[in-house]
Amino acid sequence: MGEFKVHRVRFFDYMPSGIRALAFNRDIERIAVARMDGSVEVFHCSDRFFQEKIIPGREQCGIEGLSWVGERLFSAGLNGGITEYDLTNQKVKYTIDAYGGPIWTIAGNQQGTHLAVGCEDGTVKLFEVNEDKIQFERNLDRQKSRIISLSWHPSGSKIAAGMMDMIQIFNVETGHSVHRLLADRGVGTSRSKECVVWSVVYLSDGTIISGDSVGMVKLWDDQTGTLIKSHNVTKCDVLALSVSQNEDSLVAGTSEGTVVQFQFISMVLGKDDKEWVRTRTFKNHTHDIRAVAEITTAVVSGGMDAQLVVRPLLDKVEVRSAASALRKIHFPHRRLVSCARKSGLMLFQYPGHLELWRLGESEGKGSSLFVKRNPEKLLHLKVKGEDHIRCSAVSPCGEWIVYSTASKLRENTLHGLKHFLFLFFQISKLPMVLSSANQLCFSSDSSHLFSASAQSSVHIASLSQSGCKFVGTLKPKSGSHQAIHLLAASEDGKWLASANSDHEVHIYNLQTRKAHCTVPVYSSAVTAMGIHPTTNCLFMMYADQQMCEYSIEQKQYTDWSRTVQRKGLHRFWMERDTPCLNVMFNPQNPSHVILHDTYMLCIIDQSLPLPDDKTQFYNQLTLKSLPEEQRKSHSHAFKVCKTFKDILCVELMSDQSLVVVERPLEDVASQLPAPIKQKKFAT
Amino acid sequence: MSELTLQFESSDDELPEEVAFDASKSVALKSVKDALDAAKREKNLLKEKRRKKQQLFQEQKKRKLLPQELLEEFDTKPQKQTDLSANKGIYKKVSTKPSHNNKVKEQETGTMPKKTPKSLPVSYRVMRIKDESAAKTLQQRATDFVQSRLYGPGTKRTTNAELLSLKKKRGASQGAAVEFANKKLGACKKARIKRSNKRFIRQQKLIPF
Numbered sequence: 107m108g109e110f111k112v113h114r115v116r117f118f119d120y121m122p123s124g125i126r127a128l129a130f131n132r133d134i135e136r137i138a139v140a141r142m143d144g145s146v147e148v149f150h151c152s153d154r155f156f157q158e159k160i161i162p163g164r165e166q167c168g169i170e171g172l173s174w175v176g177e178r179l180f181s182a183g184l185n186g187g188i189t190e191y192d193l194t195n196q197k198v199k200y201t202i203d204a205y206g207g208p209i210w211t212i213a214g215n216q217q218g219t220h221l222a223v224g225c226e227d228g229t230v231k232l233f234e235v236n237e238d239k240i241q242f243e244r245n246l247d248r249q250k251s252r253i254i255s256l257s258w259h260p261s262g263s264k265i266a267a268g269m270m271d272m273i274q275i276f277n278v279e280t281g282h283s284v285h286r287l288l289a290d291r292g293v294g295t296s297r298s299k300e301c302v303v304w305s306v307v308y309l310s311d312g313t314i315i316s317g318d319s320v321g322m323v324k325l326w327d328d329q330t331g332t333l334i335k336s337h338n339v340t341k342c343d344v345l346a347l348s349v350s351q352n353e354d355s356l357v358a359g360t361s362e363g364t365v366v367q368f369q370f371i372s373m374v375l376g377k378d379d380k381e382w383v384r385t386r387t388f389k390n391h392t393h394d395i396r397a398v399a400e401i402t403t404a405v406v407s408g409g410m411d412a413q414l415v416v417r418p419l420l421d422k423v424e425v426r427s428a429a430s431a432l433r434k435i436h437f438p439h440r441r442l443v444s445c446a447r448k449s450g451l452m453l454f455q456y457p458g459h460l461e462l463w464r465l466g467e468s469e470g471k472g473s474s475l476f477v478k479r480n481p482e483k484l485l486h487l488k489v490k491g492e493d494h495i496r497c498s499a500v501s502p503c504g505e506w507i508v509y510s511t512a513s514k515l516r517e518n519t520l521h522g523l524k525h526f527l528f529l530f531f532q533i534s535k536l537p538m539v540l541s542s543a544n545q546l547c548f549s550s551d552s553s554h555l556f557s558a559s560a561q562s563s564v565h566i567a568s569l570s571q572s573g574c575k576f577v578g579t580l581k582p583k584s585g586s587h588q589a590i591h592l593l594a595a596s597e598d599g600k601w602l603a604s605a606n607s608d609h610e611v612h613i614y615n616l617q618t619r620k621a622h623c624t625v626p627v628y629s630s631a632v633t634a635m636g637i638h639p640t641t642n643c644l645f646m647m648y649a650d651q652q653m654c655e656y657s658i659e660q661k662q663y664t665d666w667s668r669t670v671q672r673k674g675l676h677r678f679w680m681e682r683d684t685p686c687l688n689v690m691f692n693p694q695n696p697s698h699v700i701l702h703d704t705y706m707l708c709i710i711d712q713s714l715p716l717p718d719d720k721t722q723f724y725n726q727l728t729l730k731s732l733p734e735e736q737r738k739s740h741s742h743a744f745k746v747c748k749t750f751k752d753i754l755c756v757e758l759m760s761d762q763s764l765v766v767v768e769r770p771l772e773d774v775a776s777q778l779p780a781p782i783k784q785k786k787f788a789t
Numbered sequence: 790m791s792e793l794t795l796q797f798e799s800s801d802d803e804l805p806e807e808v809a810f811d812a813s814k815s816v817a818l819k820s821v822k823d824a825l826d827a828a829k830r831e832k833n834l835l836k837e838k839r840r841k842k843q844q845l846f847q848e849q850k851k852r853k854l855l856p857q858e859l860l861e862e863f864d865t866k867p868q869k870q871t872d873l874s875a876n877k878g879i880y881k882k883v884s885t886k887p888s889h890n891n892k893v894k895e896q897e898t899g900t901m902p903k904k905t906p907k908s909l910p911v912s913y914r915v916m917r918i919k920d921e922s923a924a925k926t927l928q929q930r931a932t933d934f935v936q937s938r939l940y941g942p943g944t945k946r947t948t949n950a951e952l953l954s955l956k957k958k959r960g961a962s963q964g965a966a967v968e969f970a971n972k973k974l975g976a977c978k979k980a981r982i983k984r985s986n987k988r989f990i991r992q993q994k995l996i997p998f
Contacts, residue, residue, distance in 0.1 A: 168928055184928045208931035226931055295943055302938060319938065342944070361939070392952060394939065776949050776967070776974055780940060783947035789955050 108695060108709075111763040113465050117481065118454045118754065120442060120769050121777060125408030128397040129172040129179070132351060137399060137406060138179055139414060140169045143457055145494065146181060146191060147438075151401060154429065155416060156631050156649035156685060157439035158607050159196050159589070162457070162494040162512055171212040175221065175235050182212035182223050188233065188240065195560050196544060196589045197512050202240065204231055211255050215262040222265055224253030230267055230276060246281040249274060257308040264328070266314045268303030273316055275328055285331035292320035305347040307356065315356060315382075317344030323358050323368070325382060337384055339366050342782050345409075350400040355419075356382065357405050359395030362782050364388065365407050365417070390415045390432070393781045410779050412436070433683050436752075436771065437704060439633065440497075440591070441687055443755035443767050449504030450759060451484070452767075457494040460487040460509055465765065487518070497545050501552040506569060508555060510543040515557065517574055536574055540565055547593035547602075554599075554616075558590035562606050564614070580604075580614045583621045592632060597639035601658050605632040605646075613644065613658055623661045628652070636689035640696055647686040647701060651679060666712050673716050678723040679744065682706070690758045702756040707747045707766070717742040724748070950974060 127140040130151075136158070139147045144163020149155045163169070168184030179191045186208055192199040206225030214221050214235070221233040221240060228249040233240045246265070255268035264284070265276045273287040291301045302319040309315070313334070314326040321340040326333055342361035349356045354370040367386040372379055388405065395409035404418040416433040423430040442455045454461040462485035468475040489495055489511060498509035508517040515536055543557035543565075555567045555574065564580040580602070592605040601622070602614045611625040611632060630648040637644050643664055644656045652675070655667040663671075684704035692698045697712040717723060724746055729737050755767040909915070925933070940946060954966035968974055990996055 166928070168932060184931045186927070207927050210931075226927065299938075299943060343939070772953060772967070772971070773973070775953060776971075778949055780946040780948060781952050783945045783951075786955060786959065789958060 108692070108698070111468070111475070113481075113763060113765045114750070115452070115465075115481070115765060115767045116770065116773075117463070118443065118767050118769060119773075120437075120454075120456070120754065121774065122412035122436065122438075123457075124393075124396065124410040124412050124779070125414060126169055126396050127172045127181075128348075128399040128406060128408060129174050130399045130401055130406070131174040131177070134177060137401070138172050138174065139397075139408060140172045140181060141412075142169075143167065143494065144169050144183075145457075146172070146179070148179075148193065149414070149435075150631065150649075151404075153630050154649050154651075154683070154685070155414075155433060155435060156633065157435075158591075158631060159193060160438065160440060160496075161191055161196050161198065162496045164494055164512075165458070165492040168208070170208075170210055173212045173214045173221065175214045176218050178235075180212060180214070180221060180240075182209040184208040184210075186225075188212065188221070188223060190240070194588055197542070200239070204233075204242070206231055210253060213256045213258055215258040216260050217262050220262070222256050222258065224256045224267060226252045228252060228269075230256065230265060232278070244281065246276045246278070247283055249283070254302055255305045257306045257314075259308045259312075260310040264308070266306045266308045266328070268306040268316055268318075270300045270302055273303055273306060273314065273326065275314070275331075285328060287314070287316075287326050287331055287333070289316065289318050289320075289322075289324065292322075296320055302343075304343060304345050307347050307349045309349065309353050311353075315347060315349070317347045317358050319343040321360070323347070323366075335382070337368070339384075340364065345394060345396055346398045346407075348398045348400045350402055352402075355400060357398045357400050357407075359398040359407055359409065361394045362784060363391035363393055363395060363409070363411075365390070365395060365398060365405060367405070367419075388417050390417060390434070392775070393778055411775070412778070431681075431683065436774075437754060437769070439685055439687065441755055443757075444499045445755075445757040445759065445765060446500045446504035447502050447757065447760045449502075450761075451500060451504045452757075452765065453498060453500040453507060455495055455498045455509070458489055460489075460495065460498055460507065461485065462487070462500070462507065465759075497543060499546040499548055501548040501555075501569075502550055503552040506548065506552065506555070508546050508548075508557075510546060510557070513542060515540050515543055517555075536567070540567060540576065544589045545591060545593050545604075547595055549595050549599050549616075550597045551599060556593055556595065556602060558593055558604060560589075561587045562590055562604075562610075562612075564590070564593070564602065564604055566616075566619070578619045580619060580621065582610070582612045582624070585610050585612070585624070592635055594635050594637050594644070596637040596642055596658075598642075601637060601642060603635060603637060603644050603658075605635060607631070611635070611644075611646065622658065625656050628654075633685035634687050634689045634701070636691060636699075638691050638696070639693060645689050645699055647689060649685050651675065651682055651685075670716060673718065676717050676721075676723050676744070677719055688756055690756070692758060692762075694762065700756070700758060702753055702766075704753055705748065705751060707750060707753070707756055707764075709745045709747075711743050711745065714741060714743040717744060 123141045123143040125139055126142050129138045135151045137149050137151055139149065141163065144167025146161045147157055148159040150158050166185065169181050170183050172179065172181045179193060180188060182188045186206070187201040187203050189201045190199045204223055204225060206227050206229050208226040209223050210226065211224040212221060219235060221235055223231050225231060228251060230246040230253055232243045232246070234243045249269060251270040253267045253269055257266045263278055265278055267274050267276065271289055273289065274283045275285040276282070277284050289301045289303055291297050303316050304319060305317045307315045312328045314328055316324050316326065321338060321342055321344055322336050323339050323344055324333055324336045339358060340360040340362055344358050344360050346359040347356065356368040358366045360366070365388040366384060368382045369385045370380050370382055373381065373383065391407065391409055391411055393410040395407050397408050399406045403422045404416050406414065406416050408414045414435040418430045420430070444453045450465045452463050452465065454463065461483060463481055463483050466477050466481040467479040469478050470476045491511065493511035493513055496510050496512060500507050506517065508515065517536055540557055543559055545558040547556045553569060555569055557565045559565055562582055562585065566577045566580065567574050568577045586606065586608040588607040590604045590606045594603045600616055602616055603611060605611045609627050609631055613622045614620065615622040628648060630650040630652065632646050633649050634647040635644060642658050644658055646656070647653050653670065655664045657664050682703060686701045686703045688702055690700040692700065699710040699712065701708045701710065721742060722728065723744065725740065726745060726747065729741055732740060750766045750768055752769050752771050753766060754769050757765045759765060950967050957964045957967065964970055
């Protein structure tokens with residue numbers, strides 16, 4: 107099967123940023139996640155929570171809230187502006203200033219006509235949602251303290267606003283405050299501080315539910331303006347609330363990292379008098395939970411520990427399958443590391459800068475080799491401007507680096523890398539047409555750069571000593587205009603494959619610069635793809651853990667792929683909950699395909715038989731213990747290695763060594779913001 | 790008065806001298822007139838003082854102000870435009886300079902186009918954004934508010950190292966606290982402690998040479 111020398115890389119100090127807001131869109135089954143660094147990600151809830159779109163953020167963004175209006179996504183933040191996102195091209199469409207100071211919250215009404223924002227100056231501003239833009243309509247009555255949270259009544263006639271120490275109910279038509287509900291400050295030291303009502307929810311029967319900084323979830327009646335019931339959930343703050351669509355279940359997220367569920371049920375079975383009762387507690391986080399969302403079958407929560415946790419509610423789930431297990435998403439579903447295979451260099455993509463490292467050298471034999479020369483950092487490239495990096499790539503020869511932010515594309519040449527004491531650096535001017543790229547890829551001989559841009563098209567630029575020249579554009583014959591998130595070039599330089607967010611995979615002929623064919627659309631998104639160096643077959647991995655192989659020259663699925671589809675994949679393979687992010691081939695063994703996901707590394711041998719459900723899947727250790735003759739009969743195509751954990755990237759270098767970039771989660775956890783002190787028994 | 794007492798003391802038995810009514814009347818009147826005169830003089834003195842001060846202030850004010858013509862020119866202009874546009878938000882950054890000095894500077898330099906200066910309400914001030922370097926922006930203040938409510942005084946927060954150490958203590962495979970097991974954590978702090986230990990030992994000469 108093969109022995110590999112493995113470079114275990116742990117010097118990529120990638121820090122995911124905390125989650126600030128969640129917004130669920132029931133109609134298209136997507137959930138939008140806003141992070142503290144201003145980036146917005148869209149996950150597809152029914153496609154194993156694959157991260158479909160990423161819109162990078164910028165410095166000093168301070169995003170505070172997200173809201174869907176139909177299929178459009180809006181956000182508001184502390185910089186005082188409301189932003190609409192162009193989800194087709196994965197970038198910001200426009201930002202308008204609300205002129206109210208920092209905005210704390212944004213909420214759209216159920217009818218989809220208006221957006222309300224709560225500002226620092228105490229006003230609730232109403233914006234009318236038009237077809238292409240939003241327009242300021244009017245202010246509701248200005249209050250004395252800042253508006254921290256907002257909720258529309260489902261009919262759209264009233265708004266409940268959570269402020270400091272109180273909740274105000276506004277009549278939207280007149281703009282006047284109808285009721286003022288006073289939240290009390292609690293006992294002890296919290297008496298001197300104002301009580302902040304972090305979150306409110308307005309139900310259709312007139313009940314208002316609020317979560318505040320004292321740790322209480324309170325139920326209010328809006329007709330009389332009085333408190334109905336108050337539940338003491340925690341000693342610290344209740345930061346987020348979310349109610350399900352049929353208003354029978356509410357989840358509250360606290361500062362301690364617990365999610366508490368309340369359900370609208372009757373205390374005595376059979377009787378009709380229902381009330382809100384605290385039912386379940388989920389403790390899946392270690393740090394503050396800043397946002398929760400109640401999707402009918404699951405509870406999604408996210409906070410300062412930067413992981414998105416999906417907890418299915420088992421009473422709503424019909425079939426117990428892989429989709430109904432607890433899912434934690436730590437790392438993005440895009441590649442942040444690119445390797446220059448021929449020269450042993452690696453490029454790490456951080457939000458604000460790039461780092462280029464040279465791998466170290468080792469000598470000796472055994473399972474852990476002695477490091478002769480340490481890995482060294484060759485380049486630290488900071489981005490000009492405030493935008494974060496969207497994608498980056500290093501050419502296989504190691505002489506070109508290209509990166510793209512939301513607004514521009516920059517390319518640098520590196521000469522003289524062999525003499526690593528002296529680095530000569532030159533920035534080459536890019537042709538105007540290459541403005542911003544969603545994905546970047548170099549050809550295998552480093553002569554061309556492919557950049558995926560708007561309208562699902564790919565620009566080609568040729569690279570030479572003198573610089574970079576725009577050569578042509580590849581456009582698909584038909585299909586959607588969604589942004590491309592994956593590009594793969596063949597080794598011989600003849601073919602290019604592109605995958606976009608609408609699950610379409612187009613293959614282009616680079617010699618004629620025309621579209622060659624399209625792979626049949628599958629219901630799940632493509633997470634990784636690669637073109638085989640000799641047979642020119644496109645190997646694709648999907649988000650639901652299916653795989654298929656498509657022959658480019660014959661324009662059809664290969665026989666091996668049809669066998670896999672017919673036989674089905676092993677249960678353990680399908681139950682993995684993280685997507686495969688890279689597909690590689692071994693030139694020495696043409697029948698091998700190397701894949702990896704966050705917790706395992708796998709080599710698929712296409713010449714061996716496929717495992718059926720009864721065979722042992724993880725059989726590497728048993729095979730080791732068997733004598734040579736018996737191994738052949740017991741081995742199957744999937745060889746899984748679980749030595750490495752929290753893998754960000756695996757690459758096969760041209761000298762047959764594997765590079766495994768790991769980011770241990772304990773190292774991430776040690777650099778997060780401070781958690782709440784909790785007293786545990788026997789500590 | 791002393792004369793009378795002396796006279797009285799010289800001879801107790803003799804009759805008091807006859808003092809003419811007129812003489813005493815004139816003395817009394819004189820004393821009254823003296824008193825009135827003194828009061829008047831004092832009043833006049835104060836008046837003089839006040840007048841002098843007033844003059845001094847007038848002079849100072851005159852020195853500060855500009856020639857009469859320019860002031861007359863202003864008085865006619867502001868009467869034309871008294872209303873402000875309604876859309877000015879409350880966060881219009883305004884400075885502490887008095888408003889008419891600003892207008893004066895504009896007229897003096899002559900480089901500004903002849904705009905009709907609008908009169909602002911009393912509570913508004915005009916400021917330059919360049920001068921705001923020391924003051925915090927609104928966004929920064931809002932972020933500080935959230936930070937102080939979640940992480941500021943009054944909240945019970947602990948460190949990540951403690952959280953991870955407790956997990957290890959109660960976990961399936963129990964181990965030492967994270968600061969001891971993980972070499973990278975707090976490396977600079979450990980290095981500093983080691984250096985200060987060395988310095989102490991050298992100082993106290995605990996290890997003989």
